Amino acid sequence: MVAESFSFTIDGIVVQARPGQSVLQACDEAGIYIPRLCHHPDLAPSGACRVCTCRINGRNSAACVTPAAPGMVIENDTPLLTADRRAVIEMLFVEGNHPCPYCVASGDCELQALGYRLGMVAPVQPYQWPGRPIDATHPDIALDHDRCILCARCIEASRMQDGKSVFGFAGRGIAMRLNVDAAGGLGDTQMAAIDKAASVCPVACIVIKRGSYRIPNGERRFDKAPIGSDIEARRARPTP
Amino acid sequence: MSDLHVDLERTSPGPRKIVIDPVTRVEGHGKVTIRLNEAGEVEQARFHVVEFRGFERFIQGRMYWEVPVIVQRLCGICPVSHHLCAAKAMDIVAGVDKITPTAEKMRRLMHYGQVLQSNAVNFFHLASPDLLLGFESPVAQRNIIGVIEAFPEVGKWAIMIRKFGQLVIAATGGRRIHPRLCIPGGVNQNLAVENRDALRADVDQIIQWCCEALELHKRFVSAHHTLHETFASFPSNYMSLVGPDGAMELYDGTLRAIDAAGAPIFEGVSPQAYRDYLIEEVRPWSYMKFPHIRSLGREDGWYRVGPLAQINCCAFIGTPIAEMARKDFMAQGGGGLVHATLAFHWARVISMIHCAETIKQLLFDNDLQGTDLVVTGQRRPEGVAIVEAPRGTLLHHYQVDHNDQVTMANLIVSTTNNNEAMNRSVTKVAIDDLTGHEITEGLLNHIEVAIRAYDPCLSCATHALGDMPLVVTLEDADGAVIATKVKQ
Numbered sequence: 270m271v272a273e274s275f276s277f278t279i280d281g282i283v284v285q286a287r288p289g290q291s292v293l294q295a296c297d298e299a300g301i302y303i304p305r306l307c308h309h310p311d312l313a314p315s316g317a318c319r320v321c322t323c324r325i326n327g328r329n330s331a332a333c334v335t336p337a338a339p340g341m342v343i344e345n346d347t348p349l350l351t352a353d354r355r356a357v358i359e360m361l362f363v364e365g366n367h368p369c370p371y372c373v374a375s376g377d378c379e380l381q382a383l384g385y386r387l388g389m390v391a392p393v394q395p396y397q398w399p400g401r402p403i404d405a406t407h408p409d410i411a412l413d414h415d416r417c418i419l420c421a422r423c424i425e426a427s428r429m430q431d432g433k434s435v436f437g438f439a440g441r442g443i444a445m446r447l448n449v450d451a452a453g454g455l456g457d458t459q460m461a462a463i464d465k466a467a468s469v470c471p472v473a474c475i476v477i478k479r480g481s482y483r484i485p486n487g488e489r490r491f492d493k494a495p496i497g498s499d500i501e502a503r504r505a506r507p508t509p
Numbered sequence: 510m511s512d513l514h515v516d517l518e519r520t521s522p523g524p525r526k527i528v529i530d531p532v533t534r535v536e537g538h539g540k541v542t543i544r545l546n547e548a549g550e551v552e553q554a555r556f557h558v559v560e561f562r563g564f565e566r567f568i569q570g571r572m573y574w575e576v577p578v579i580v581q582r583l584c585g586i587c588p589v590s591h592h593l594c595a596a597k598a599m600d601i602v603a604g605v606d607k608i609t610p611t612a613e614k615m616r617r618l619m620h621y622g623q624v625l626q627s628n629a630v631n632f633f634h635l636a637s638p639d640l641l642l643g644f645e646s647p648v649a650q651r652n653i654i655g656v657i658e659a660f661p662e663v664g665k666w667a668i669m670i671r672k673f674g675q676l677v678i679a680a681t682g683g684r685r686i687h688p689r690l691c692i693p694g695g696v697n698q699n700l701a702v703e704n705r706d707a708l709r710a711d712v713d714q715i716i717q718w719c720c721e722a723l724e725l726h727k728r729f730v731s732a733h734h735t736l737h738e739t740f741a742s743f744p745s746n747y748m749s750l751v752g753p754d755g756a757m758e759l760y761d762g763t764l765r766a767i768d769a770a771g772a773p774i775f776e777g778v779s780p781q782a783y784r785d786y787l788i789e790e791v792r793p794w795s796y797m798k799f800p801h802i803r804s805l806g807r808e809d810g811w812y813r814v815g816p817l818a819q820i821n822c823c824a825f826i827g828t829p830i831a832e833m834a835r836k837d838f839m840a841q842g843g844g845g846l847v848h849a850t851l852a853f854h855w856a857r858v859i860s861m862i863h864c865a866e867t868i869k870q871l872l873f874d875n876d877l878q879g880t881d882l883v884v885t886g887q888r889r890p891e892g893v894a895i896v897e898a899p900r901g902t903l904l905h906h907y908q909v910d911h912n913d914q915v916t917m918a919n920l921i922v923s924t925t926n927n928n929e930a931m932n933r934s935v936t937k938v939a940i941d942d943l944t945g946h947e948i949t950e951g952l953l954n955h956i957e958v959a960i961r962a963y964d965p966c967l968s969c970a971t972h973a974l975g976d977m978p979l980v981v982t983l984e985d986a987d988g989a990v991i992a993t994k995v996k997q
Contacts, residue, residue, distance in 0.1 A: 370582060370687065371575065371578040371579045371582060373572075373574075373575060402570065403570060403571075403572070403914065405572065405912035405913055405914050406912060411572055411913070476572075478572070478574075478913060479574060479603075479693075479913075481572075481574050481575065481692070482574065482578060482689055482692050482697060483692060483697050483883075484697065485682075485683050485689065485690075485697045485698040486682070486683025486684055486688070486689050487683050488698075
C-alpha cells in the first residue's frame with residue numbers, strides 16, 4: 270500500500286512529499302535546491318555540516334535530517350540563510366588548507382562550488398593554517414588531511430556500504446580530525462580504490478592516485494553550471 | 510622624479526653608494542647598489558634579488574602529479590614554462606620516456622605560444638620604451654603608453670602578438686594564464702578543431718608583424734651601432750638546449766655550452782646529467798643563486814642563457830624566416846659569436862618569428878587532433894627536465910619517494926643562470942656611464958636598460974612574486990646610506 274503523499278511549502282512553493290522523506294529529499298525531487306555539503310544521495314544523512322539549515326516552522330533545522338511533514342512552512346533561499354551558509358563555508362575554508370588554484374579537485378569540488386554559488390568572494394575569517402601531513406601510504410589512494418572538512422561521508426560509506434570501518438573521527442571540537450583504523454596509515458587498512466568510501470569525498474581529501482587533472486579546464490563538473498543546477502533542472506522540466 | 514633630484518643634490522662629494530630600488534619594467538623585485546669611491550669611481554656594483562618564495566621547499570611532501578600545476582604558480586608571466594618543465598620531469602618519474610605524438614605536439618604548441626607572448630612582453634612592453642624613445646627620454650613618457658602614442662603601429666603589434674600567444678595557451682590549456690594541460694605521461698586534451706581554425710586564421714598576420722618588428726629593431730641598431738655593440742657588453746660563455754642536429758630547440762634536446770670563441774665546453778649533455786656539468790653557488794647578499802660550469806670554476810664558469818645564447822649555441826634554426834634572420838644576425842659577429850648585451854633584443858625578435866612559424870607548422874599537423882593522450886610506465890625515484898623558457902634554460906629536478914611524495918626539488922631558473930652576467934652588465938654600465946658624471950634619473954635608467962636586456966624574472970628565480978620596481982641607494986664609503994631612490 271502506497272502511503273499518501275502530502276504537501277508543504279518552501280519559499281512559497283508547494284512541494285509534494287511522501288512519508289519517510291526528509292525535507293531535502295522532497296525538495297530535490299521537486300527541483301528545489303537546498304545547498305548542502307555533507308549530504309550524499311547514496312548515504313544516510315548525518316547533519317554534520319549544517320549548510321542545509323533552513324527555517325522550518327520558525328526554527329532553524331538541517332533539511333537533510335528533518336522529516337518532511339504535512340503543512341510545513343519552510344524558508345530556504347533568503348538573504349539571512351545564504352549569509353549563514355556562506356559563513357559556514359568560509360569557516361571550513363580557513364580551518365583547512367584549500368588552495369583552489371592548484372588543488373586536484375578544483376572545478377569538481379563541492380566546497381569550492383558552494384563558495385562560488387553562495388557568493389564567497391574571499392574568506393573573512395582568519396586562516397588557521399593547520400599542519401596536517403598527507404597520508405600517502407596506500408598504493409592507490411592519497412589521504413590529504415589538509416583538505417578534510419569532516420563531512421563524515423567516508424565514515425558512513427566505509428561502515429555501511431563497504432563494511433570496513435576504515436575511517437572515524439578522533440579528537441573533539443577544533444581538534445577533531447579524520448582518523449584511520451591502522452597505526453601505519455591508510456596503507457595498513459583494508460581500504461581499496463574501488464570502495465564506496467573512495468568516491469564520496471566532496472573535496473580532495475580522499476584522492477585516487479595518478480588520476481588527477483585528467484579533465485581539462487572547461488569540462489569539469491562545475492565549469493559549466495553551478496552546483497545544484499542539476500536539481501533545479503528538474504523543476505524547469507515540463508511535467509509529462 | 511623630483512625626489513631623485515632632491516636626493517642627488519644632497520649627496521656630498523666623496524665616497525657614496527647608489528641604490529636603485531626597485532628595478533622597474535622587469536618581473537619581480539630587485540635592487541641595484543653601486544658603491545663609488547672618493548674620486549667618484551665605481552668600486553662595486555651589484556644586482557640584488559630581494560624577495561624569496563621558496564617553492565623548492567614547500568612542494569616537498571606534495572604528490573608528484575600535483576607538481577606541474579603547483580610550480581607554475583611561481584610566475585604569472587611564464588607559468589607554461591614551469592608547467593611543461595615539471596611535467597617533463599614527472600614523465601620520467603612516471604616511467605615514461607616518450608609521450609605520444611599528440612601529447613608532445615600539444616605541449617610544443619603551448620610552449621611556442623608561451624615563448625612568443627612572453628618575448629613580446631619584454632620586447633614591446635618592457636624594452637621598447639628605452640629603444641624607441643631613448644634611454645634618457647622623459648620618464649613620464651618612457652613606458653608602453655608613451656610608445657603607443659609615438660608609434661601606434663608598434664603598440665598594435667605589442668598587444669596583438671601577445672594576445673595571439675596567449676590564445677595559443679588558452680586553446681591548449683584552457684586559459685591564458687596558469688593553464689592545465691600536462692599530466693605525467695601526457696596531456697589531458699587535444700586541440701579542438703574550432704580553436705585550430707581560429708588560430709590558423711591569424712597566424713600569418715602574426716608572423717608578418719614579428720618580421721616588421723625585426724626590421725624596426727634593425728633600424729634602431731643601424732642608427733646606434735656603437736651603442737648597440739658596446740653597451741653593457743662583454744664576451745662570455747653561453748648555454749642552451751639544442752636538437753640532435755644542432756638546431757635551435759626550445760622544448761627538448763640536450764645541453765650545449767660554448768665559450769666566448771664559440772668552441773664547445775660541453776655538448777650532448779642530457780638533463781639527467783646536469784650535476785656533472787653545472788654547480789650552484791650561494792652568495793649572502795642575494796636570494797638568487799649563482800650557477801656556473803663545474804669544470805671552469807666559479808670565476809670563469811659563468812655563462813649566459815636566453816635568446817642570445819639560443820642563437821649563439823645553435824647551428825641553425827629550423828624555420829625559414831627565422832633562419833634567414835639568424836644568418837643576418839650572426840653576421841654581426843664576423844664569423845664569431847655575437848656578444849652585445851643589447852643583441853638579446855634582436856635575438857628575442859628572431860625567437861618570436863621562430864615561435865610564430867613553428868606554431869603555424871603545428872596548426873597544420875593533424876596529430877594535434879589525435880586521441881592517444883597519455884602513456885604510463887614503471888615508477889622511478891627521480892626526474893630531471895630542461896626546457897628553453899623565454900628567458901633561457903630552465904631546469905627542474907625532483908626526487909619522489911615510494912609513496913609518490915616529492916622529497917627534493919631543485920629549480921635552476923633561466924634568470925638564475927644569468928645572475929653573474931647581469932651583475933657584470935650592471936658593473937660595466939656603472940663604470941662606463943656613471944663614472945665622472947652627475948648622476949641623473951636618465952643615467953640610472955642605463956643600469957635598468959642593461960638588466961632589461963636579460964628580461965629577468967626575479968619571481969621565478971627566487972621562487973618569489975610581484976612586479977619589479979627598482980631601488981637605487983647612494984652610500985658613503987662606510988656603507989651609510991646617503992640617499993635612496995625608489996622607482997615604481
